[in-house]
Amino acid sequence: GEDVEQSLFLSVREGDSSVINCTYTDSSSTYLYWYKQEPGAGLQLLTYIFSNMDMKQDQRLTVLLNKKDKHLSLRIADTQTGDSAIYFCAEKRTGANNLFFGTGTRLTVIP
Amino acid sequence: KAGVTQTPRYLIKTRGQQVTLSCSPISGHRSVSWYQQTPGQGLQFLFEYFSETQRNKGNFPGRFSGRQFSNSRSEMNVSTLELGDSALYLCASSLGPGRTSRETQYFGPGTRLLVL
Numbered sequence: 001g002e003d004v005e006q007s008l009f010l011s012v013r014e015g016d017s018s019v020i021n022c023t024y025t026d027s028s029s030t031y032l033y034w035y036k037q038e039p040g041a042g043l044q045l046l047t048y049i050f051s052n053m054d055m056k057q058d059q060r061l062t063v064l065l066n067k068k069d070k071h072l073s074l075r076i077a078d079t080q081t082g083d084s085a086i087y088f089c090a091e092k093r094t095g096a097n098n099l100f101f102g103t104g105t106r107l108t109v110i111p
Numbered sequence: 112k113a114g115v116t117q118t119p120r121y122l123i124k125t126r127g128q129q130v131t132l133s134c135s136p137i138s139g140h141r142s143v144s145w146y147q148q149t150p151g152q153g154l155q156f157l158f159e160y161f162s163e164t165q166r167n168k169g170n171f172p173g174r175f176s177g178r179q180f181s182n183s184r185s186e187m188n189v190s191t192l193e194l195g196d197s198a199l200y201l202c203a204s205s206l207g208p209g210r211t212s213r214e215t216q217y218f219g220p221g222t223r224l225l226v227l
Contacts, residue, residue, distance in 0.1 A: 042115075042201055043218035064215070088154065092214065095168045098144060099216060101154040 004091060004102035009024040013106045020105045022089035027070055029091040033099065034063065034074045037086045046074070063086075076107075084109045113202050115219035123225045129190040131218055132222045136183050142166075143185040144216060146179060148199040153175030157200075158184055161207055189224075197226045 005023045012018045024032060030051050035043040048062045049056045049063045049072075062075040073088055086106050090099040116135045124130050136143050139225040141147035156169035177187040183204075189196055200223075203216035 004175055025224060031215070033215075042117075042220040045215065045217055081133075097159050097208070097214065098156040098169065100156075 004089060006087075006089060008101040008103065009106050009108070011110060012079050013110050014061055014079060014081055016079055018074075018079045018083070018107055018109075019055075020074045020076075020087050020107065021035045022068050022072040022074075022100075022102050024072060024089065024091040025100070026093040027067060028094045030094065031092045032063075032065065033090040034061075035045060035088045035090060035101075037088065037104070039085075043088065061066075068104050079109050079111055080106075081109045083107060115202055115217055117200075117202050117219040117222050119222060120220065121223050121225075123217050123227065124192050126192055126194060126225050128192050129188060130192060130223075130224060131186055131188045132200055132202075134185045134187075134204075134219060136185070136202075136204030137217055139206065140204035140212070140217075141183050141207040142205045143179055143183065144203045144205070145185070145187050146201045146203065147171075148201055148221070149197075154201070157187065166208075192226045197224060199223050 033048040034046040036046050037043050047058050047061050049065050060077045064073045086104040088104045089102045118133045142161040144159040146154050148154045158177050159167040161181045174190045179185045199221045201218050201221045203218045205216045206213040
C-alpha cells in the first residue's frame with residue numbers, strides 16, 4: 001500500500017523495554033528514520049538506518065530492519081517516563097526528496 | 112549550533128485571511144522542507160526549496176505557496192484561509208541534495224495555526 005503503518009498506542013512500565021514497530025512501503029527506500037515528538041513540540045530526530053544495514057544501536061536505542069518484509073522496529077531499553085511521546089517512523093523513497101511518515105505510535109510509560 | 116527556528120510559534124486567524132510563516136534553517140543547511148501536521152491526516156509534505164528554487168511539491172492546493180531567500184531562510188504563505196488549514200506547520204532543514212546522508216532532515220518546533 002501507499003501508507004507507512006504503525007500501531008497507534010503502546011504502554012510499558014518504567015524500566016521495561018519498549019518495541020515500536022513500523023511497516024514501510026518502498027523496498028528500495030534508502031534511509032529510514034525514527035523521530036520523537038513531545039507534546040507541543042516539533043520532531044526530534046532519534047536515529048536513522050541505511051537500507052544496507054540490519055541493525056543499528058545507539059545507547060538505549062536499537063533499530064532493526066527487515067528489508068524482505070519492509071519492517072522496521074525501534075527498541076528502547078530501560079524505558080523512562082521521559083520517553084513518553086509520539087514516535088514516528090519515516091522513509092525516504094527512491095526518487096522523492098521528501099519523507100513519508102507513519103501515523104505515529106503514542107508511547108505511555110507507567111511509573 | 113542553533114537548531115531550526117520558526118516564527119511565529121502560535122497564530123490565530125479568521126477564515127479568508129492570509130498568513131505567512133517563517134523558517135530559519137540550521138546554519139550551513141541549504142534545503143528547507145515544509146510539512147503540515149493535523150490529527151486527521153498526520154504529517155503531509157507541502158514543498159521543498161533548495162537554492163531559492165522549489166524542488167518538490169506535495170498535493171496541496173495553490174493557496175499554499177512558499178519561497179526561499181538567498182540566505183536559505185524560507186517562508187510559506189497560505190491565502191484565503193479555511194477552517195481545515197488549522198494545523199501545526201513544521202519546517203525541516205537539511206544540508207541539501209547529494210549523498211542521502213546530506214538529506215537528513217532536522218525539524219523546528221513548528222507554528223501552530225488556528226483558523227476561526
